[in-house]
Amino acid sequence: MTLDDRRIPLIYQRNIRARRIILRFDQSAGRIVVVLPPRATYDEGRRFAQAHRAWIRERVELLPEGVPFETGSVVPFLGQPHRIRHRPKARGVVWCEEGEIHVAGRPEHLPRRVEDWLKLEARREIAEIAHAKATQIGKKVRRIRLSDPKTRWASCSASAELAFSWRLVLAPKWVLEYVVAHEVAHLREMNHEPRFWRLVDDLTPHARKARDWLAEHGPDLHRYGRSDSDRPIEDPLPA
Incomplete structure (x- = not known):
């Protein structure tokens, strides 16, 4: 689709459980996902998208310009x-x-x-911080996994496996340190009760400042390089 001389990719996805055509805005990739129910045709999906150009334009206008991994960037x-x-x-x-x-x-x-190098650096930085902070509270990290999620920066499983967005290596180190400390704290407290937050504060002095930074600048990290994993951000518009 072309909007004001800007080409917006339309990605069609068939969903057997969908009852109507739905548009989803994939913010990190700058594209529109058209979800089609079993009996809908691609032409019907395209007409639906064209009929809601104003909805699409509103979201596209909020997108920061992408920064590809190329020389000079x-x-x-x-x-x-x-x-x-x-x-x-x-x-x-x-x-x-x-x-x-x-x-x-x-x-x-x-x-x-470039992306592979950033992922390697992210793993190195995160692993160093995670193991050190886990030692502080008498716990061990079983495994560290990196991915490129769109809706969260990290997670901790009951089996002591920590997962992080590799894009955290783009953020200031004190922000990365906070996210790691947050997940390491879950090794002891699998909740968000007051004891958990006190433990986070013991592990890093930057908790509140880092949360504010992520709220303001975190979405901007997704505009760097290619982003072709995990599901799009859902913003359903009923047919």
Whole structure:
């Protein structure tokens, strides 16, 4: 779909449990998902989307401009802006130096290599903080998993497995530290009772400040690089 000279992808998804056509706005990918019930056709889905262009325009106008992982782009790493530099003749893969992320190899591999490097750095930073804070409270982290969820930054299972968004490595380190401390605290308190929050405060001095930062700036982290995993944000509009 074209809106004011801007092309918006329409992604069609068949859902056997849907009773009507539904539009969902996938904010992180900047696209519209058209959910089709079993008997609806693609043409009907497209006409439905066209009939609700005003609804789509309102949401698209709120989107910050995407920042692809390409040479010249500026992306945050631990809260500090870094410019991506393609170094086709250099040896190695990706390294960080003096405010720049250098990427060797063929240009078509650059986006994937930058994202892979950020994920590796995220795992390294998170693992170091998580194990140290778990030791503080006499607990052990069984496993750390990274993904790219759209609706939460982290989680903790009853089996002591911690899951985090790799995009936290884009945020300031004190924000990342708070999120890790929050999940580590769940190793002892699987709730959000006052004792849990007191434990979080014991593990990090940045709890309130970090929560405020995530509320204001967290959604902005999803505009960096490609984002093609997990489900879209749902904002259903009935047919």
